Amino acid sequence: MRVLPPFRSYVLVSRQQIAENYRNVRQVVGADVQVMCVVKADAYGHGALEVARVLVGEGAGWLAVSSVDEGVQLRCGDILEARILVMGGFLPDEGEALVKHSLTPVIHSLEQLRQLDRLASATGRSLPFHLKIDSGMSRLGTRAGAREIAAALGAVRHLALDGLMTHFASAADYTTTQTADQLAYFHSIYAELRQAGHEAKWLHTSSTNAIGYGRSAGWHNMVRAGHALYGYVSPARGEAPRQLLDVRPALTWKAKLLAVKEIPEGALVGYGGSFRAPRPMRIGVLGAGYADGIFHRLSNRGKVIADGKLTSILGTVSMDLTTIDLSHTARLGPGDAATLLGVEGEARLDAQQIARVAGTISYNILCGISARVRRVYV
Numbered sequence: 001m002r003v004l005p006p007f008r009s010y011v012l013v014s015r016q017q018i019a020e021n022y023r024n025v026r027q028v029v030g031a032d033v034q035v036m037c038v039v040k041a042d043a044y045g046h047g048a049l050e051v052a053r054v055l056v057g058e059g060a061g062w063l064a065v066s067s068v069d070e071g072v073q074l075r076c077g078d079i080l081e082a083r084i085l086v087m088g089g090f091l092p093d094e095g096e097a098l099v100k101h102s103l104t105p106v107i108h109s110l111e112q113l114r115q116l117d118r119l120a121s122a123t124g125r126s127l128p129f130h131l132k133i134d135s136g137m138s139r140l141g142t143r144a145g146a147r148e149i150a151a152a153l154g155a156v157r158h159l160a161l162d163g164l165m166t167h168f169a170s171a172a173d174y175t176t177t178q179t180a181d182q183l184a185y186f187h188s189i190y191a192e193l194r195q196a197g198h199e200a201k202w203l204h205t206s207s208t209n210a211i212g213y214g215r216s217a218g219w220h221n222m223v224r225a226g227h228a229l230y231g232y233v234s235p236a237r238g239e240a241p242r243q244l245l246d247v248r249p250a251l252t253w254k255a256k257l258l259a260v261k262e263i264p265e266g267a268l269v270g271y272g273g274s275f276r277a278p279r280p281m282r283i284g285v286l287g288a289g290y291a292d293g294i295f296h297r298l299s300n301r302g303k304v305i306a307d308g309k310l311t312s313i314l315g316t317v318s319m320d321l322t323t324i325d326l327s328h329t330a331r332l333g334p335g336d337a338a339t340l341l342g343v344e345g346e347a348r349l350d351a352q353q354i355a356r357v358a359g360t361i362s363y364n365i366l367c368g369i370s371a372r373v374r375r376v377y378v
């Protein structure tokens with residue numbers, strides 16, 4: 001008998017697969033383009049510290065997180081050599097930690113540029129930062145014109161413009177010109193800043209989709225890869241070119257059966273009795289529910305893999321329990337595991353398939369696997 005990890009629900013993360021995905025991204029963009037590895041949101045549910053260790057071991061020189069807190073956690077976990085970009089910038093009460101832990105902030109407004117300059121002057125050091133341009137997504141980034149930006153850059157005393165960046169809203173969508181429009185705007189700002197004497201060492205605008213679909217005009221000398229490291233590229237809309245990335249999911253999610261039983265025809269399953277057995281059935285009760293990240297929307301819709309076959313979720317997903325159909329097998333009992341995401345036998349379920357049924361995106365499925373689910377590294 002195989003020995004399973006001693007947890008009701010757990011995620012197996014393949015270090016090897018993370019490393020292979022990283023190498024694949026590097027190979028696609030080529031040696032002249034630095035790959036910044038995005039490990040925000042606990043590395044999309046894979047565990048930021050472990051993933052960062054693998055990537056740094058593979059030679060990654062840059063990591064990206066969302067918040068100062070995420071960056072501090074990496075530093076406290078002994079990720080000391082790699083540069084860490086804090087993409088979500090910093091709030092006034094986070095400035096001290098930012099400097100103390102040598103995190104590199106993304107600056108989103110000229111007001112924040114002046115704030116950072118004051119902070120830097122108090123430390124007596126020159127601080128590197130990346131400036132984000134809002135090129136048309138209307139999320140973070142400055143909408144100021146080039147002249148105004150150049151004037152603000154000219155006025156700061158203790159800062160070094162290390163990178164200039166923007167973010168694409170629709171890189172997998174070939175039914176719109178939004179990406180080309182964003183890139184043109186970004187290039188026009190950069191050209192004017194250069195004319196005014198402001199060079200940036202790193203230029204970066206592309207994340208996974210712009211890498212995978214080969215939008216190489218947006219690669220410059222750095223790309224920011226997140227989803228690809230975890231084995232995914234979003235499906236395209238419209239007439240997309242050939243997919244360049246060959247990456248695979250690195251995560252398998254399991255839950256153990258707490259009970260297996262027979263129910264008669266007509267039995268109602270779960271809250272609200274929303275499933276009625278059309279015939280006598282064998283069912284299994286898994287020790288994982290929406291508190292673990294199984295979307296409630298998967299009630300009566302989603303699938304899991306049990307004994308190597310796709311089978312249905314019956315009734316509503318509860319907080320800690322999910323009931324599944326085991327009529328196809330007599331081989332599973334309490335303590336045996338079913339696969340919520342991953343490959344088992346001939347059957348496979350990835351985050352994109354689950355997302356389609358749950359009415360969301362694959363990122364949401366991965367990030368939704370809650371902290372209660374133990375991560376096991378293999």
Ligand SMILES: *Cc1c(COP(=O)(O)O)cnc(C)c1O
Nearest residue numbers: 038087167207208224225226227
């Ligand atoms: C999350 C994020 C990324 C990574 O995007 P993926 O699609 O996961 O590769 C890159 N840049 C920014 C600004 C982000 O917020």
